[in-house]
Amino acid sequence: MRGLVLNYVNMPRFLKKPMWRVWHNWILSRDKGDVALRFMNYGYAPLDGDGTTIELADHDESERFGAQLYHFAASHTDISGKDVLEVGCGRGGGASYLARYHNPKTYVGVDLSEKGIQFCNSHYRTPNLRFVRGAAESLPFEDEQFDALVNVESSRAYNDIEGFFAEAYRVLRPGGAFLLTDMRLRDDVEALDEQVKAAGFRVDAYYNITENVVRSLDIDDERRRHLMRRKIPKPVIKMFGEFAGVRGSGRYASFASGAMQYVSYLLTKPEAA
Numbered sequence: 001m002r003g004l005v006l007n008y009v010n011m012p013r014f015l016k017k018p019m020w021r022v023w024h025n026w027i028l029s030r031d032k033g034d035v036a037l038r039f040m041n042y043g044y045a046p047l048d049g050d051g052t053t054i055e056l057a058d059h060d061e062s063e064r065f066g067a068q069l070y071h072f073a074a075s076h077t078d079i080s081g082k083d084v085l086e087v088g089c090g091r092g093g094g095a096s097y098l099a100r101y102h103n104p105k106t107y108v109g110v111d112l113s114e115k116g117i118q119f120c121n122s123h124y125r126t127p128n129l130r131f132v133r134g135a136a137e138s139l140p141f142e143d144e145q146f147d148a149l150v151n152v153e154s155s156r157a158y159n160d161i162e163g164f165f166a167e168a169y170r171v172l173r174p175g176g177a178f179l180l181t182d183m184r185l186r187d188d189v190e191a192l193d194e195q196v197k198a199a200g201f202r203v204d205a206y207y208n209i210t211e212n213v214v215r216s217l218d219i220d221d222e223r224r225r226h227l228m229r230r231k232i233p234k235p236v237i238k239m240f241g242e243f244a245g246v247r248g249s250g251r252y253a254s255f256a257s258g259a260m261q262y263v264s265y266l267l268t269k270p271e272a273a
């Protein structure tokens with residue numbers, strides 16, 4: 001399992017999508033009843049202080065670091081009053097956080113997982129927020145409908161990353177912001193840079209937040225373990241720890257050693273000449 005999690009990116013393209021769907025649908029099936037998991041990312045924490053960057057209502061506190069990753073990713077631009085699309089919204093925790101705290105005019109979350117979208121549609125009741133099932137590589141929207149596109153810890157799974165970048169470019173209005181935040185093997189970061197530029201985007205800001213992700217995993221470790229003990233069957237708990245990035249897992253080690261890098265971009269679709 002450790003190998004599967006770490007080498008997922010090298011799998012044949014035709015296997016990636018079905019595997020991802022099965023895996024995510026299984027995770028979702030584990031978190032019924034007292035729902036605990038609205039975010040599925042490794043989180044963000046500043047390197048100094050107590051690890052907090054934002055004020056949260058009490059009911060948002062339990063998944064603080066996931067929310068902080070979204071806050072960091074979206075704060076590269078101002079999305080208030082804007083039409084925002086998120087691709088790979090998962091269980092919608094980030095969409096709900098941004099829709100409530102960053103005041104976009106509209107926020108649409110898209111995900112490949114039908115179970116994820118069902119969860120989001122039944123779980124959130126925010127007037128400016130809705131969810132639609134769809135694939136990153138063929139977004140179910142007309143051209144130039146959005147001012148900003150949010151994509152957090154999802155693009156690495158896509159079987160056609162160039163197809164996704166072309167779609168992101170197509171659905172954004174000229175001047176629109178593509179807020180891309182994700183991990184890549186150290187040797188693949190340069191290729192990512194080239195791919196976004198080849199799609200037509202201008203790189204307006206780039207941040208390497210690997211150390212912030214490690215700090216988030218450190219501070220959040222006990223909560224992650226506690227959740228696993230509550231929700232995951234004992235025989236697969238160790239395997240799941242790989243995915244959750246708990247201390248001692250291969251995923252955690254890959255971030256801590258720098259073999260896996262976590263990056264965050266503000267990309268802009270240039271205004272028409």
Ligand SMILES: C[S@@+](CC[C@H](N)C(=O)[O-])C[C@H]1O[C@@H](n2cnc3c(N)ncnc32)[C@H](O)[C@@H]1O
Nearest residue numbers: 039040041088089090111112113135136152154
């Ligand atoms: C690690 S989760 C992150 C979810 C969310 N962004 C978060 O941070 O909580 C990755 C998400 O990407 C979605 N995903 C994977 N491949 C996709 C694709 N081709 N199109 C749309 N969503 C996809 C998965 O279903 C999953 O919900």
